[in-house]
Amino acid sequence: MRPQPPSFDTDPTEAITPEIDVSRDVVAERAQRVLLLEDRDDFQEVLREHLVSRSFEVTSVSSGVEGLGEIRKGAFDLIICDMMMPRMGGEMFYWAVTRLRPATAQRFIFFTGHQTNPAIEFFFKRVKAPVLIKPFELSALDSAISGVFRKLV
Numbered sequence: 001m002r003p004q005p006p007s008f009d010t011d012p013t014e015a016i017t018p019e020i021d022v023s024r025d026v027v028a029e030r031a032q033r034v035l036l037l038e039d040r041d042d043f044q045e046v047l048r049e050h051l052v053s054r055s056f057e058v059t060s061v062s063s064g065v066e067g068l069g070e071i072r073k074g075a076f077d078l079i080i081c082d083m084m085m086p087r088m089g090g091e092m093f094y095w096a097v098t099r100l101r102p103a104t105a106q107r108f109i110f111f112t113g114h115q116t117n118p119a120i121e122f123f124f125k126r127v128k129a130p131v132l133i134k135p136f137e138l139s140a141l142d143s144a145i146s147g148v149f150r151k152l153v
Contacts, residue, residue, distance in 0.1 A: 030057075031055055031056060031057040032055075032056055032057065032077040032078065033056070033057045033059070033074075033075075033076045033077050033078075034051055034056045034057065034058045034059070034076060034077065034078045034079070034080060035059050035061070035067060035070055035071070035076040035078070035079045035080070035081075036048055036051065036058055036059065036060045036061070036080050037060075037061055037062070037063070037064065037066075037067045037079070037080070037081040037082055037085060037090070037093065038060070038062065038082045038085075039062040039063060039082065039084075039085045039086055041062075043134075044060050044062065047060075047080065047141070048060050050138050050141070051080075054142070054145075056078075059076070062085065062086075063085045063086055063087045063088055064081075064085055064087065064088030064089060064090065064092055064093030064096070065087045065088045067079075067081070067088075067093055067097075068088070068093065068096055068097070068100075071097050071100055071101060071104075072100070075101060075104070076104070076107065077107065078107050078109070078145060078148060078149075079097070079104065079107055079108050079109070080108075080109045080111070080141075081093060081094070081108060081109070081110050081111070082110075082111055082112065083110055083111070083112040083114065083120055084112065084113070084114060090110055090112075091119075091120070091123045094108060094110075094123075094127065094129075105127070106148070106151060106152060107148060107152070108127070108129040108130075108148075109129065109130045109131075109132065109141070109144045109145065109148060110124065110129055110130070110131045110132070111131065111132040111133070111134055111136065112131065112132075112133065112134060113133070113134035113135075115131075115133045130144040130147055130148060132144060
């Protein structure tokens, strides 16, 4: 027998209270973690602010050496990496990271202002990661991020 909806004549103590099981439907989703490597403070800040506005949890560093320290602390959902940085550039950083965390290889986006460098071009062809050429629009970064996450699903 189906319960009748309460009416104005119904005693409030007899009103039907629906039971809702939200344990399976509502799951607190954590922010996706992004490691951003850029040695220029101004460019790093613009990128960091943009990523935070897109609800990413961002860790910013200015060299591959600092980036490796962060990678050792924990995994990241995405790594956005400049190619030309002091002490350890993007290529050396990539190879070091993929030795520590092989699954991370598919989570890189690179950017550079040196697109005509043959060594960098060879590296990009070898790793098949998205590459943005400076200066780039933030919408291009958003598209690259979407592309990386689509490939991971």
